[in-house]
Amino acid sequence: MSDSTGQSALDTFPRLLMHHARVRPNRPAMREKEYGIWQTYSWAQVAENVRAIACGLAELGFKRGDRLAIIGDNRPRLYWSVAACQCLGGIPVMLYQDAVAQEMAYVLQDAEIKFAVVEDQEQVDKMLEIHPEVPFLEHVIYDDPRGMRHYTQTLLKGLDELQEMGRIHDRNQSDFLNGEIDKGASDDISVMLYTSGTTGKPKGVCQTHGAFIAAAQGGAQFDRLSEQEDILSYLPMAWVGDHLFSFAQAMVAGFTINCPESGETVMTDLREIGPTYYFAPPRVFEGLLTQVMIRMEDAGWIKRKIFHHFMDVARRCGAEILDGKPVSGADRFQYWLGSMFVYGPLKNVLGMSRIRVAYTAGAAIGPDLFRFYRSIGINLKQLYGQTETCAYVCLQPDGQIKLDSVGKPAPQVEVKLADNGEILVKGPMLLKAYYKRPDATAESINADGYFMTGDAGFFDEDGHLKIIDRAKDVGKLTDGSMFAPNYIENKLKFFQHIKEAVAFGNGRDFVTAFINIDLEAVGNWAERKGMAYSGYTDLAQQGAVYELIRDGIEKVNAELASDPMMSASQIKRFLVLHKELDADDGELTRTRKVRRNFISERYAVLIEALYEGRKEQYIETPVKYEDGREGKIAATLRIEEAKTFPARGARQAA
Amino acid sequence: MERKFGEVVIDLQNISLSFGGVKALTNISFDVRKHEIRAIIGPNGAGKSSMLNVINGVYHPQEGRIVFNGQERREMEPYMAASQGISRTFQNIALFKGMTVLDNIMTGRHMKMNCGLLSHMLHWGRAQKEEIEHRKKVEEVIDFLEIQSIRKTPVGRLPYGLQKRVELARALAAEPELLLLDEPMAGMNVEEKQDMCRFILDVNDQFGTTIVLIEHDMGVVMDISDRVVVLDYGKKIGDGTPDEVKSNPDVIAAYLGTSH
Numbered sequence: 001m002s003d004s005t006g007q008s009a010l011d012t013f014p015r016l017l018m019h020h021a022r023v024r025p026n027r028p029a030m031r032e033k034e035y036g037i038w039q040t041y042s043w044a045q046v047a048e049n050v051r052a053i054a055c056g057l058a059e060l061g062f063k064r065g066d067r068l069a070i071i072g073d074n075r076p077r078l079y080w081s082v083a084a085c086q087c088l089g090g091i092p093v094m095l096y097q098d099a100v101a102q103e104m105a106y107v108l109q110d111a112e113i114k115f116a117v118v119e120d121q122e123q124v125d126k127m128l129e130i131h132p133e134v135p136f137l138e139h140v141i142y143d144d145p146r147g148m149r150h151y152t153q154t155l156l157k158g159l160d161e162l163q164e165m166g167r168i169h170d171r172n173q174s175d176f177l178n179g180e181i182d183k184g185a186s187d188d189i190s191v192m193l194y195t196s197g198t199t200g201k202p203k204g205v206c207q208t209h210g211a212f213i214a215a216a217q218g219g220a221q222f223d224r225l226s227e228q229e230d231i232l233s234y235l236p237m238a239w240v241g242d243h244l245f246s247f248a249q250a251m252v253a254g255f256t257i258n259c260p261e262s263g264e265t266v267m268t269d270l271r272e273i274g275p276t277y278y279f280a281p282p283r284v285f286e287g288l289l290t291q292v293m294i295r296m297e298d299a300g301w302i303k304r305k306i307f308h309h310f311m312d313v314a315r316r317c318g319a320e321i322l323d324g325k326p327v328s329g330a331d332r333f334q335y336w337l338g339s340m341f342v343y344g345p346l347k348n349v350l351g352m353s354r355i356r357v358a359y360t361a362g363a364a365i366g367p368d369l370f371r372f373y374r375s376i377g378i379n380l381k382q383l384y385g386q387t388e389t390c391a392y393v394c395l396q397p398d399g400q401i402k403l404d405s406v407g408k409p410a411p412q413v414e415v416k417l418a419d420n421g422e423i424l425v426k427g428p429m430l431l432k433a434y435y436k437r438p439d440a441t442a443e444s445i446n447a448d449g450y451f452m453t454g455d456a457g458f459f460d461e462d463g464h465l466k467i468i469d470r471a472k473d474v475g476k477l478t479d480g481s482m483f484a485p486n487y488i489e490n491k492l493k494f495f496q497h498i499k500e501a502v503a504f505g506n507g508r509d510f511v512t513a514f515i516n517i518d519l520e521a522v523g524n525w526a527e528r529k530g531m532a533y534s535g536y537t538d539l540a541q542q543g544a545v546y547e548l549i550r551d552g553i554e555k556v557n558a559e560l561a562s563d564p565m566m567s568a569s570q571i572k573r574f575l576v577l578h579k580e581l582d583a584d585d586g587e588l589t590r591t592r593k594v595r596r597n598f599i600s601e602r603y604a605v606l607i608e609a610l611y612e613g614r615k616e617q618y619i620e621t622p623v624k625y626e627d628g629r630e631g632k633i634a635a636t637l638r639i640e641e642a643k644t645f646p647a648r649g650a651r652q653a654a
Numbered sequence: 655m656e657r658k659f660g661e662v663v664i665d666l667q668n669i670s671l672s673f674g675g676v677k678a679l680t681n682i683s684f685d686v687r688k689h690e691i692r693a694i695i696g697p698n699g700a701g702k703s704s705m706l707n708v709i710n711g712v713y714h715p716q717e718g719r720i721v722f723n724g725q726e727r728r729e730m731e732p733y734m735a736a737s738q739g740i741s742r743t744f745q746n747i748a749l750f751k752g753m754t755v756l757d758n759i760m761t762g763r764h765m766k767m768n769c770g771l772l773s774h775m776l777h778w779g780r781a782q783k784e785e786i787e788h789r790k791k792v793e794e795v796i797d798f799l800e801i802q803s804i805r806k807t808p809v810g811r812l813p814y815g816l817q818k819r820v821e822l823a824r825a826l827a828a829e830p831e832l833l834l835l836d837e838p839m840a841g842m843n844v845e846e847k848q849d850m851c852r853f854i855l856d857v858n859d860q861f862g863t864t865i866v867l868i869e870h871d872m873g874v875v876m877d878i879s880d881r882v883v884v885l886d887y888g889k890k891i892g893d894g895t896p897d898e899v900k901s902n903p904d905v906i907a908a909y910l911g912t913s914h
Contacts, residue, residue, distance in 0.1 A: 035793035036805065146798075147856055264803035627848070 011186035012209040014087040016251045018181065021047035024254055027227060030076045033261040033269055041076060043254070049077070049163065051177055053084035056166030057115065058176070060139055060157075064089035064183070067111045067192065071095045071104070071126075072119025074233040074259045077143050077159055079247060081117040082237075086190055086209075088180050093192045093204070094238035096590045098583075100628070101126040107194055108134045111204055111435065117159065120144040128153065186210040192435055193240050193387050196589035204435030205387045214428035215390035216248035218411045222395055223357045229255035229277040230354070234266050239591065240387040241361060245279045248390070270351035278355050281362040283592065285380070286369055288350055290496055294524055310338035311375075318343075318375030323399045343376040352378050359383050361391065362591060364467075364486075366494030367403045374401065382406050384465065388444065388451055389413075390429040394465050405464035415465065416450070422471045423457050424450035456484075473596065475506030481568035483511065485596070488569055491559060495552040496521045500581050502594055503571070504607055510572040512610040514603070515549050516581055522548070537578045537635050546640050549576060553642040567647035573610050574642060575617075577603075578635035584624045606637065614639055659880070660688030662721075663832055663864050664709065669718035671704060671888075678704045679715065679888045686832070691858055691865045693875045696885035697908060702868045703745065705885065706834050709866065710735040710742055736765045739831035743821045743838060745868075751810035755820050758809055759795060762827030763788040795826050798860070799853060815846035819853070826857065833857070835867040839874055847871065851878055876900065884908070 010016050020029065025044035032039050041049070062068070068085040070092055072078050082092040093111050095104055097119065104126055108116075114136055118124055120143065127140045142148060143159045170177060190209040194202040219225070233246035246257045255277070260269040267288075296307055317331040327335075347353045358373070358380045365382065373380040379398065384406035385391035393415060396407030409415040413427040430451050434440040445451055456471040468474065469484035477483050485503040492501035492513065500516035517540055525548070526533060533539040557570040581587040587599055600607060602621070609617035620634040662685045671679040679701045686692045694702045707713040708720070711730035720727045722738065730738075741762070749758050767774075767788065773781040796802055799819055804812060809820055818838060825833055838854065839847045855878055857863050869875050875882060876896040884892035884899055886908040892899045899905055 035790065035797055036802070037793075146860070149859060261802045262800070268803070268806075626845075 011213065012086070012181075012184040012188065013083060013190055013213070013248075013251050014181045014184060016213075017043075017047055017050060017083055020251075020254050024227060027254070028256045029250075029254075030079070030257050030259065031273070032076050032259040033265070033272075036261075038258075038272070046076075046080065046083075050080045050083045050087065051170050052163040052166035053077075053080055053159070054087040054166065054177055054180070055169040056162035056164075057084060057090075058088055058180075059165050059169050060115070060162070062088055062090060062115055064180075066090045066115065067093050067113050069093050069095060069108060069111070069113040069116035070118075070237065071116065071123045072097050072143065072237075073263065074235075074237060074242070074246070075119060075143055076259055078117065078119065078237060079233075079257070081159075082191070082247060086184070087177060089184055089188060091189050091192050091206075093194070094236075094243070095194070096236050096238045097123065098236075099590060100584065100624075101129045105130040105133045107202065107204075108137065110202075111192060112136060114138045115141070117141045117143070121147040124148065124151065124156065131155070184209070186213075187432070189432060191243060193238065193243065195387050196591045196593060203437055203440055206432045206435055207390060208432050211429045211431070212244070212248040212390050213252060214412060215244060215392035216252040218413075218429075219244070219392060219395070220249055220253045222397075222411060223277075225249065225253040225255065225277065225357075227254040229253065229356075230273055230275045231255065231257050231277045231279070232260065232266070232270055232273055232275045233257045234260050234263075234269075235279070235281075236590070240385075240391045241279060241281075244391045245277075245359075267351070271349070272351075274351055274354040276354045276356045278352070278358040280358070280360060281591075282360050282365040282369065283363070285360060285365065285373060286496075289369060289372060290518075290521055292346065292350070293496075294520075297524075297528075307342055310334075310342040313338050314343065314375035315371070318377065319371060319401070322374055322377055322379065323401060339377065346376060347378065355379065357381065361385065363593070364490040366490075368494065370403055383410075384467065386453060388431040389425055389427070389453075392427075392429045393423075393425050393453075396464075400462075400464075402460075402462075402464055405460060405466045407465065408463055409465070417458065418452070420471065421456040421458060421468070421474075423453045423455045423465070423467075425453060426450045477505055477511070477568055478507065478509050479568060482565055483569055484566070487566070488513070488556070488560070488571070489594070491556045492552065495555075497525065497548055498552060500588075500594065502581075502596070502599055503569075504600065504610070505569065508611060511569050512607070513553070513571050513574045514599075514606065515553075515574055515576045517545060517549065517576060519580070536580065537633065540576045540578055541635065541638060543638075546576060546638060549574070550640060550642050557642060557644050561645035561647055564647065570644040571642050572644060573613075573639060575606065575610065575637050575639045578619070578637060579621060579623060579633050582623070584626070585622075609637075609639055659690045662686070663688050663723060665719075665721040666708070667719040667721070669705075669708060669715045669720070671701075671708060671713055671715040677888055679708070679885075681718075682885070682888075682890045683718075684883045684890065684893055686864060686866055688864055689858065689862050690880040691854070691867065691878055693879035693882045694866065694868050694885065695870075695872070695875055695882060699887075700885040701888040702885055703836060704888075706742065706836055706866065706868060709832075710740050710834060736828060739829075740834065741825035741828045741830035741832075742834035743818070743825050743836060745836040745840065747814075747817050747821055749809045749817060749821055749824070752808055754806050754808055755801060755812075755823075756792065756796070756805050758820055759792045759823045759827045760788065762824035763792065765828055791829070792827050795823050798826070798856070799823050815842050815849075818842065818846075818850065822850075822853065822857075826861075826863075829861075830863060833863050833865045835865060835869075837868055837870065839869060839871055847874060854878060 010019055020043040026042050028040045029043040029046040030041045068090050070078050070081050085092040095107055124142050131137055140155050141157050141159050141162055145158050187208045187210055189206045190212055191207050192204045194204055235242040250257050258273045260266045313334045317327045317335055320327050321335055355378055358378055361383045381396040384394040392410055393413055394406045395410045416424050418424055426449055454471050455467050456469055456474055457465055457467040459465055469486040473485055475483045483505045488503040489501040492498050497518055498515055499518040502514040503511055505511035519536055553571050553574055560566045560570050583590050605619055606617055616636050616638050618636045620632055622630055623633055624630055665685040667683050669679055669682045694705055696702050708715055711732045769781040769784050839850050858865055882896055882899045884905050891904040891908055892902040
């Protein structure tokens with residue numbers, strides 16, 4: 001047994017886990033809502049369970065260096081499986097649980113998976129479906145036995161049974177697992193996270209214990225995280241963000257992670273737990289705000305008046321008060337009143353009363369959205385990072401928040417810019433390699449040991465990093481001016497009625513865009529106006545909706561006109577798509593990023609129509625339903641023009 | 655699907671039921687075996703719902719014998735059905751619209767509550783313990799039917815498909831031996847139907863509940879039932895496995911019409 005309690009020896013996750021089980025055995029390590037009640041597991045219980053799973057896996061023949069696939073929602077037992085795999089010196093590989101079987105087959109083949117721990121019957125069915133393609137898959141272990149009674153396949157085993165096997169094994173030879181944990185080293189690979197595959201096939205990013213511990217420690221010190229924090233774990237386990245916040249940081253700081261009851265109950269669970277530390281992509285914050293706004297619109301006029309009055313106060317001085325900047329006494333008094341009547345209750349409804357630090361990342365966040373949360377006193381900050389850097393490159397320091405930057409380089413991280421504006425990063429949190437892809441590894445890490453992020457950006461006068469776009473997406477219009485599609489799309493998406501946007505313009509005379517409306521927001525708007533519509537496609541093609549969208553686009557154009565670098569990128573023509581862009585159809589990645597090339601091939605007809613100046617265009621699109629059946633959506637799409645503005649702004653181009 | 659079925663749970667022998675001069679059921683016999691899914695089908699007005707009402711004691715047939723669990727049954731009142739382990743759902747949803755999902759399902763436990771009114775009002779001692787027990791059972795049902803997210807939502811605000819699921823939950827909360835489902839899938843879209851099918855099969859599989867269901871969607875019936883009874887104008891015209899029934903000329907005639 002590694003009885004070393006010194007900080008220096010805590011250099012792998014299994015050692016950290018055993019350390020917590022010794023130092024704070026009775027503190028809650030995990031909670032899960034089940035049967036309507038929050039069930040708590042202490043660090044000692046977690047350690048005991050992890051040991052049982054590890055020994056069970058060993059009994060089945062799991063060896064050092066083997067990969068363990070883990071597929072499912074955020075369940076404690078799946079997190080335990082991650083830790084158990086690491087105890088044995090194995091490499092956990094988390095997969096996106098909503099991926100279709102065929103997408104899983106690729107990762108399973110690539111990572112040569114022999115063992116998989118999956119959540120339930122749904123995932124078991126996927127494993128059985130692709131088993132012929134991944135013949136080396138030997139064991140599929142399921143967490144939830146429901147509906148599994150008639151499955152007789154020999155490769156299946158219940159996690160309960162595995163744990164029981166493991167407990168007996170651990171009792172008989174307790175030295176075995178301690179020995180395995182002792183064999184672990186800081187530069188062993190602790191986890192393999194697959195990139196979302198925005199470009200080409202997903203790649204397995206191999207991260208070491210040392211890298212993730214460094215990133216987690218840096219972040220924990222930066223925000224002074226203690227064992228008292230509570231975090232809600234509801235983002236896909238396969239995402240680097242969840243692994244950093246719900247696994248690595250919890251293991252380092254010893255705080256509590258909380259697993260929601262199901263995907264649909266997250267809002268309720270959030271309110272019940274009241275996390276102190278929170279992480280969500282912008283779309284979650286946006287969804288919450290939209291819900292609040294919709295409900296406020298339906299409130300009585302007195303309530304509405306009070307709400308809007310104090311939201312104006314918050315907009316004026318809330319963010320300044322949070323940042324500790326000077327604010328007049330009168331405004332302070334107003335804000336204090338607002339806290340009692342509006343912000344306090346509102347934060348309570350959002351489940352954010354106790355939040356000390358909240359982060360957002362993964363996509364750009366709208367300035368209005370960002371400011372809203374900060375103005376009601378929620379310390380929402382941005383961070384920047386990618387799978388290859390353990391999601392740890394830049395963080396916004398408390399009190400120095402800028403809406404359009406991602407903050408300063410985090411402790412121990414070095415950031416510099418290449419000549420073409422690409423952001424280069426170096427530090428202890430860099431990936432060890434891409435799995436079985438030395439070519440890709442060599443391509444992404446330059447001779448000086450910097451990781452090339454592929455993002456283009458620049459530092460502002462205060463040393464804060466600003467991101468413009470993916471370096472390779474930045475193109476040129478025919479007149480030679482810069483075209484940064486993501487930058488434009490993000491500005492469009494900040495409007496609540498626009499859910500997704502895709503901008504085109506590289507090598508063209510002007511910029512055009514596809515728009516996806518937000519069904520909830522636009523539907524509500526239509527209802528208020530008494531418009532009848534039969535569904536998404538119908539609503540999207542209504543003239544009034546085009547008016548609404550055009551309004552938004554013209555506002556973006558006005559903003560772009562004031563930026564000398566971007567004034568040529570104003571959107572001249574646009575259309576509203578007849579269907580939602582969907583990851584199941586390959587149009588988005590599982591993390592909801594637009595797959596630009598795929599879309600421009602699939603909708604080539606529409607792009608041509610935009611540039612040829614047609615008024616409408618007929619299109620037929622094959623779609624995949626959730627149950628795997630295929631169908632077709634056909635529609636004639638209107639194409640309309642938007643007003644553009646003459647370039648303004650005295651500022652010189654940077 | 656090859657499955658073994660147990661002994662006869664309920665045996666209906668020569669049942670005839672009439673309302674005044676209208677003959678609803680004429681001389682019908684069939685049985686239901688343990689663990690099976692038994693479907694009753696037939697055109698509108700064939701007497702399907704009347705048949706269910708005979709089984710759970712709402713109607714009393716003028717002729718015929720009902721043997722339930724080996725004992726001949728006489729003049730049973732509907733409330734006695736529940737205590738004998740028979741639960742049902744209704745063709746037109748019969749839930750308390752203003753109450754939450756949780757409270758609605760709790761009413762399904764009514765039969766199993768033993769404490770008096772006073773101790774329940776005080777929520778003290780044995781009553782409190784009892785309520786916790788019942789809540790636990792109800793939570794298991796909620797988990798089983800995956801309706802955690804609407805636990806505290808008033809039923810009236812839910813879409814139709816979910817209301818149907820809540821009704822099934824209430825029936826299940828009574829831990830029935832025999833579950834009667836009256837058109838569980840009427841008015842549902844394809845996805846809701848698929849969900850419901852899966853739940854019915856899961857209930858049958860996990861709890862071993864015997865199920866008698868009335869359904870119009872032939873695809874569903876042929877997929878999930880073990881045996882099917884076909885009624886037409888109050889008479890039995892077919893009985894057997896889905897395949898046997900499908901090829902029965904009388905059934906085909908009743909459904910497709912014949913040229914006389």
